[in-house]
Amino acid sequence: MLQPEIVAAIDDLEFAARRIVESARTGLHRSPLHGFTAEFNQHRAYRPGDDLRHLDWKLLARTDRLYTKQFRETTSLDAVIVLDASGSMNFPALGEPGESKAVAVSKFRYGVLMAAALAWLVSSQGDGVGLVTSEAAGTPGGELLIAPRRGRAHLRALLARLSKLTPHGRAAISSLTRRGADLLRKRGALIAISDFYDDEEAARREMANAVRRGHDVTMLQTVAPEEIELAWRGPQRFTDLETGDQIDVDATAARQEYRAAVAAFLERTRDLAGAHGIDYLLAQTSTPPDDLLRHHLLRRRALPAAAAARAGR
Amino acid sequence: MIWANPWAWLGLTAIAVPILVHLLARQTATAIPFPTLRFLRTASIVDVRRRRLSDLVLLAVRVLIVALAVAALAQPFWRVSRPSRVNRIVIVDASASVAIDDARRAAAAEAEGAGAFLAVERRDLGGAVREAAAWLSSRDGAGALTIVSDFQRGALQSVDLAGLPAEAGVRLQRVPMRDQATAALGGVAQWSVDGARSIATWSAPASQPALSIDGLDAATASAVIDAAAATADASVGPMRAARFVMPDSPNRQALLAASSPADEPWMFELFIAAGPGADTLRVEGDRITVFLKTRDLSEVAETVRRALPHLATGAPVAELERLTLTDAELRALEREPAPGAPETEPASWAGRWFWLAVLLLLAAETVLRRTRPGAAAEVHAHAA
Numbered sequence: 001m002l003q004p005e006i007v008a009a010i011d012d013l014e015f016a017a018r019r020i021v022e023s024a025r026t027g028l029h030r031s032p033l034h035g036f037t038a039e040f041n042q043h044r045a046y047r048p049g050d051d052l053r054h055l056d057w058k059l060l061a062r063t064d065r066l067y068t069k070q071f072r073e074t075t076s077l078d079a080v081i082v083l084d085a086s087g088s089m090n091f092p093a094l095g096e097p098g099e100s101k102a103v104a105v106s107k108f109r110y111g112v113l114m115a116a117a118l119a120w121l122v123s124s125q126g127d128g129v130g131l132v133t134s135e136a137a138g139t140p141g142g143e144l145l146i147a148p149r150r151g152r153a154h155l156r157a158l159l160a161r162l163s164k165l166t167p168h169g170r171a172a173i174s175s176l177t178r179r180g181a182d183l184l185r186k187r188g189a190l191i192a193i194s195d196f197y198d199d200e201e202a203a204r205r206e207m208a209n210a211v212r213r214g215h216d217v218t219m220l221q222t223v224a225p226e227e228i229e230l231a232w233r234g235p236q237r238f239t240d241l242e243t244g245d246q247i248d249v250d251a252t253a254a255r256q257e258y259r260a261a262v263a264a265f266l267e268r269t270r271d272l273a274g275a276h277g278i279d280y281l282l283a284q285t286s287t288p289p290d291d292l293l294r295h296h297l298l299r300r301r302a303l304p305a306a307a308a309a310r311a312g313r
Numbered sequence: 314m315i316w317a318n319p320w321a322w323l324g325l326t327a328i329a330v331p332i333l334v335h336l337l338a339r340q341t342a343t344a345i346p347f348p349t350l351r352f353l354r355t356a357s358i359v360d361v362r363r364r365r366l367s368d369l370v371l372l373a374v375r376v377l378i379v380a381l382a383v384a385a386l387a388q389p390f391w392r393v394s395r396p397s398r399v400n401r402i403v404i405v406d407a408s409a410s411v412a413i414d415d416a417r418r419a420a421a422a423e424a425e426g427a428g429a430f431l432a433v434e435r436r437d438l439g440g441a442v443r444e445a446a447a448w449l450s451s452r453d454g455a456g457a458l459t460i461v462s463d464f465q466r467g468a469l470q471s472v473d474l475a476g477l478p479a480e481a482g483v484r485l486q487r488v489p490m491r492d493q494a495t496a497a498l499g500g501v502a503q504w505s506v507d508g509a510r511s512i513a514t515w516s517a518p519a520s521q522p523a524l525s526i527d528g529l530d531a532a533t534a535s536a537v538i539d540a541a542a543a544t545a546d547a548s549v550g551p552m553r554a555a556r557f558v559m560p561d562s563p564n565r566q567a568l569l570a571a572s573s574p575a576d577e578p579w580m581f582e583l584f585i586a587a588g589p590g591a592d593t594l595r596v597e598g599d600r601i602t603v604f605l606k607t608r609d610l611s612e613v614a615e616t617v618r619r620a621l622p623h624l625a626t627g628a629p630v631a632e633l634e635r636l637t638l639t640d641a642e643l644r645a646l647e648r649e650p651a652p653g654a655p656e657t658e659p660a661s662w663a664g665r666w667f668w669l670a671v672l673l674l675l676a677a678e679t680v681l682r683r684t685r686p687g688a689a690a691e692v693h694a695h696a697a
Contacts, residue, residue, distance in 0.1 A: 088348035
């Protein structure tokens with residue numbers, strides 16, 4: 001379990017990504033074949049030392065022989081990571097008055113770590129990885145597009161670009177998602193990392209489109225505990241990080257209603273994601289990133305049929 | 314209110330501190346950056362103006378705290394103003410003519426409401442006034458002199474009062490003269506008081522009337538006369554000469570022939586008063602002669618005794634009219650004391666009220682600070 005604030009403090013993104021992935025993998029049986037996109041292929045004779053979890057028990061029952069299931073590496077599936085770099089992701093901001101530095105892991109930083117870890121994981125499996133995000137205003141189009149490619153050098157370059165990103169402005173996650181889907185020429189994996197506060201409807205529509213086109217879409221919703229709990233006391237003034245709007249609210253009085261509203265929103269997002277065939281993952285910035293990754297991988301592995309169905313469609 | 318430590322007021326410069334804090338606080342941003350406001354919009358809105366107002370109230374409270382603390386350090390005292398008490402000295406005229414008991418009573422009454430008080434009994438009023446002037450000068454505050462006396466002319470003059478401090482008051486209290494019943498006044502035959510006048514009647518040096526008894530030897534005669542005079546109801550005064558003649562006196566016939574019959578009313582009164590012991594009464598020049606018909610010595614003494622009061626002439630030998638100062642003259646000498654500066658009595662230390670107010674305001678400041686909108690944001694770290 002890697003503390004988010006400690007990992008976030010690692011400047012070398014590649015190193016951090018590898019640490020996350022390796023830490024996640026320690027909970028799993030080490031198998032290079034158990035990645036994002038592996039599926040069951042055939043049996044082979046049991047060799048002492050094989051993981052008993054991969055024993056085909058049904059076959060044993062029928063034939064009284066030990067066979068290990070073998071997973072086949074599918075044809076490589078590229079992955080594109082879509083990262084929301086809008087202003088709302090920059091929360092809690094570093095250097096907030098009253099906060100100690102150790103606690104300040106912004107949603108954006110967390111998203112960057114997860115993106116890096118996923119990129120590293122996919123690349124280590126020999127698959128191509130790409131990135132779509134919004135860059136600082138001034139660049140033409142304001143979007144950063146990195147087409148998926150295999151190889152160490154490409155990964156390094158991608159991580160380098162990733163580590164230089166800063167959150168700013170407004171995000172249209174929907175258009176980024178479409179861009180990302182376009183980058184995947186054949187069937188691939190699309191992972192969208194955002195808080196999905198704005199543009200929620202449109203973003204989901206684009207993701208559903210991607211699913212229809214045969215991609216494996218994952219929705220990683222990042223939230224900070226501070227924005228779920230609203231731990232402030234008394235009358236406060238809040239500023240919207242993206243629009244600059246201000247509102248005066250009595251936090252104590254509003255807390256209950258606010259928490260209910262946020263919980264309802266997250267619930268709705270999850271339900272709608274599931275209804276459209278989008279894989280949903282809620283990422284709190286307080287959760288160790290390796291735990292999150294491990295949990296997700298386990299979940300996907302537990303439903304190999306579903307994963308296969310998604311991949312194969 | 315008086316301030317015992319006025320230098321403390323320099324501390325008012327400390328009022329600049331809460332004002333600076335107020336101005337600086339306005340500049341720092343207190344808004345909390347938040348990812349999205351969509352979930353907050355459903356909640357209640359706090360008026361921004363209330364924030365500014367509560368900030369001003371807090372500033373006012375803080376300024377007041379500083380001001381009151383400074384005031385308390387300036388040592389405030391309640392000023393109690395009273396009309397100044399007059400220091401009074403009373404000179405009681407102890408000369409013989411004054412009724413001393415009345416004088417002492419009058420002197421005691423003067424102590425009422427006085428600051429410092431002193432009463433002296435003196436015979437020499439001029440010297441006493443000089444003493445009083447010295448005493449009054451030695452005392453702070455207004456002073457006054459009272460003289461209790463019968464104010465006989467010559468005892469007190471205006472020049473005596475000139476030595477008093479100019480602002481000292483003078484009061485002259487008249488008391489009656491001693492009652493005439495006391496006869497221990499040597500040489501005074503009669504003493505009467507008529508208003509402001511006293512009349513004394515002197516007799517000549519009291520001498521026994523020229524009394525003689527013819528027909529008795531000298532020793533017996535003086536014994537009888539003494540016995541008669543001792544019990545006689547005689548007022549002291551000039552007496553006529555009188556001779557009493559015993560019945561068996563050898564000079565009886567000769568005296569009878571030499572004297573002439575009584576011819577004035579008082580002689581007849583005397584003869585009647587003399588009683589059965591007297592045989593006849595005749596006059597010889599200015600001498601009354603009473604011829605006795607009794608040989609008994611006690612009866613003789615009795616006859617003499619009865620005769621004595623009628624031998625007084627009743628004419629005053631000398632009359633001296635003594636005058637005291639009139640009321641108008643007394644009033645002219647009197648004057649009111651100049652009022653002294655009102656006293657300030659630092660009664661109670663008023664600072665405790667200021668400190669109490671400071672404590673209450675400190676409590677109010679804490680409450681206001683905590684409850685105003687936008688108070689220091691406290692974010693609890695999410696429990697991992």
